[in-house]
Amino acid sequence: MNNIIKQQVIGIDVGVEKTSLALVDLRGTILAQDAMNTKDYPSVSSFVEALSERIIQLAEQNSGYESIRSIGVSSPSANYVTGCIENAANMPWKGVVPLAAMLRDSVGLAVALGNDAHVTALGEYVYGSAHGMENFIVISLGHGGIGSCFFSNGMPYLGSGGFAGEIGHTCVEENGRLCTCGRRGCLEEYASDRGILLTARQLMDASDSPSLMRDLPELTPLAIGHCADQGDALAKEVWHVTGEVLGRALANYASMVNPEAIILTGELTEVCQWLIPPLQESFDANVFHNLRNRMKLIVSTIPNRERDVLGASALAWTVKEYSLFL
């Protein structure tokens, strides 16, 4: 047994609705995957039991259980240090859930747990655009909001309480739009899905000019991108406003952290042909002059649909195999 090189890991993304798992090799290739409904399991123990069965099945139907090195799990409100999901707002299980320890005891493999922003950055570090970098920022522009994580000397910087990288709730406009967090002018109110729709509605309300956006059955960032593709001036203006604000926020972030690169990931990068040009322009105009042209804005090459399980699997490589016996 000790002579077998364990070259595969399992990445698990525990979402509010769906839990995805994937068997992943050293290069980040997904060899096989599976999924289950998180909400079907009102108790954590029934969830861990069902998940363990799927893990064993996934391994046995492919390279075999003995080739699995370890498991990485991504979930909202995950605490990497304790291995617990802590008071997650929308999950079926309340309070502090020691998911890493429960899963480890159930399947007999070392398990690490991390939150979404943390594992997304690890995914870029292990398999993606940040490979070989020591200091970099990963920004997730997703449906829910804007997350980020930065690496310091090859390690994720977590801060004193695990809250580092909260760029979504930095103030970008004094007395700006009211945020769900109760304050005004947060970046999320301008550059998240919700913020982009607010910008689009404001621009439509403030102008009489015709726009394809006015006829959309549902206003979404992707649909606004399609309108811009067709030459719609107001839709292009939405991206201009979004890119300007996001570029300014990222320039300030970079001035603090001096990264080698900022890597953009998440659903909004699907409209990157419209988002990136004004974003880059605003970034260059606002960044500290010593950093200008010395760092890159990169759009992640990891497909959004694979991002979460791949990130979770990247976390699995960071856990020591012998942590099983601690």
Added chain:
Amino acid sequence: MNNIIKQQVIGIDVGVEKTSLALVDLRGTILAQDAMNTKDYPSVSSFVEALSERIIQLAEQNSGYESIRSIGVSSPSANYVTGCIENAANMPWKGVVPLAAMLRDSVGLAVALGNDAHVTALGEYVYGSAHGMENFIVISLGHGGIGSCFFSNGMPYLGSGGFAGEIGHTCVEENGRLCTCGRRGCLEEYASDRGILLTARQLMDASDSPSLMRDLPELTPLAIGHCADQGDALAKEVWHVTGEVLGRALANYASMVNPEAIILTGELTEVCQWLIPPLQESFDANVFHNLRNRMKLIVSTIPNRERDVLGASALAWTVKEYSLFL
């Protein structure tokens, strides 16, 4: 020799005008000090020769040369990694100056070199308010501008190019005041000495109300503080504006870095009775809600006149004694 516990270091602050040196013990007590004019030495070698004589004299007249463990040097444009002053704008010596190696060879002690923001933060870590903290920010509100350094897991975070912590040139006002760096809205144009005087002049120009500030022979932050002490409404407004902008910038910084504390140092802290209340109010209003009441704004207790040499001496404790033989 090997049995002697070397309990003292020498801290040296190389300024454009003056070079100060101090003999410092483990607790940060300055046991003796000396100073010389930097500009008296047009060549680096003559400077190192004269400085070495002063170092030996300082040691011999006190606890003796053999009790000195190592030397820390602070200077503008210092590169900690190479031990060189690199293209300092206002120093008498041009180009790349290997000051650490020259001084080490001259006096036979290990020498470390750091820049102002870096050693100021180290001073707080070793002797000051950050003692025992692992993740914290130190902000220098000095005459020249606004510097900062943050510690990550007990180490100064330098970034990929040594430029981390450049809060002075983060944008706090879209299309705001024109900065010396060529961009608009930089924090330095609002919360440095220069920025505060600009605010005072703008407020005086925009109003007809009487103000003690109008009769000042020279407008300085300290003088504006004295006007506020006497109940001057316009002078108080200057501090309100300054604190609001600085509080917003520090809240954004804290949201990225999640520190245990932000420590304020530099000449502007001499007016902290006027600066801190509006700063704290703006910080609390703007900081990410998970950080509110979980971190402290602290005014440094290290006197400004001792800050630079004490910071340099703190750097001396970080250098390995055997680095002399490398």
